[in-house]
Amino acid sequence: DAGVTQSPTHLIKTRGQHVTLRCSPISGHKSVSWYQQVLGQGPQFIFQYYEKEERGRGNFPDRFSARQFPNYSSELNVNALLLGDSALYLCASSSGGWETQYFGPGTRLLVL
Amino acid sequence: GIQVEQSPPDLILQEGANSTLRCNFSDSVNNLQWFHQNPWGQLINLFYIPSGTKQNGRLSATTVATERYSLLYISSSQTTDSGVYFCAVELPTDSWGKLQFGAGTQVVVTP
Numbered sequence: 001d002a003g004v005t006q007s008p009t010h011l012i013k014t015r016g017q018h019v020t021l022r023c024s025p026i027s028g029h030k031s032v033s034w035y036q037q038v039l040g041q042g043p044q045f046i047f048q049y050y051e052k053e054e055r056g057r058g059n060f061p062d063r064f065s066a067r068q069f070p071n072y073s074s075e076l077n078v079n080a081l082l083l084g085d086s087a088l089y090l091c092a093s094s095s096g097g098w099e100t101q102y103f104g105p106g107t108r109l110l111v112l
Numbered sequence: 113g114i115q116v117e118q119s120p121p122d123l124i125l126q127e128g129a130n131s132t133l134r135c136n137f138s139d140s141v142n143n144l145q146w147f148h149q150n151p152w153g154q155l156i157n158l159f160y161i162p163s164g165t166k167q168n169g170r171l172s173a174t175t176v177a178t179e180r181y182s183l184l185y186i187s188s189s190q191t192t193d194s195g196v197y198f199c200a201v202e203l204p205t206d207s208w209g210k211l212q213f214g215a216g217t218q219v220v221v222t223p
Contacts, residue, residue: 031209041215042116042215042216043198043200043211043213045211045212048208048209048210050208055209056206056208056209056210058210090153090155092155094209096209100160101157101211103155103156105153105154106153108153
């Protein structure tokens with residue numbers, strides 16, 4: 001079975017632009033979580049979605065939004081990009097959210 | 113909020129050596145996971161270990177929940193063990209799966 005997939009793998013944007021990152025969970029998993037990892041730090045929780053409903057949100061500004069589709073894939077949107085948004089964005093999936101979470105390869109976003 | 117502290121921050125090992133990584137957490141947790149992040153950024157699950165001891169090949173982990181710490185043991189290290197090791201915990205108030213990560217231990221295994 002395929003693991004968690006994310007697209008694109010790399011992305012370069014300029015300040016003020018908007019970006020959409022995509023994630024497909026492991027087949028059968030209904031929960032998707034998003035994390036931001038800045039260089040040299042551990043991942044920080046952004047959102048979790050379960051059965052298309054937002055179940056939790058981390059301490060991120062409203063410029064960050066997400067949604068989950070009927071097939072359980074998910075999008076993370078970031079508006080009005082800032083230089084500080086440059087990071088590795090990781091998606092994780094699990095059956096219900098509270099069990100072992102499996103991470104995708106991430107999307108590296110560079111904001112210039 | 114909860115503090116998740118990992119030590120040491122950096123570790124250099126010669127191939128074949130053994131090592132212990134530690135994760136301390138400041139509050140009761142529902143769950144604890146250990147991950148290995150390879151040089152390409154992929155986070156790989158090592159253990160889901162809210163309590164007790166587990167072993168997987170050359171790796172083993174022990175969590176003593178009552179004393180709020182977990183240990184990851186690497187035996188007979190190999191160069192492929194290089195990378196960053198993270199522990200991540202889940203608070204009882206976030207039992208739906210929000211993970212809080214430590215800052216990681218950077219491990220370099222030299223030939």
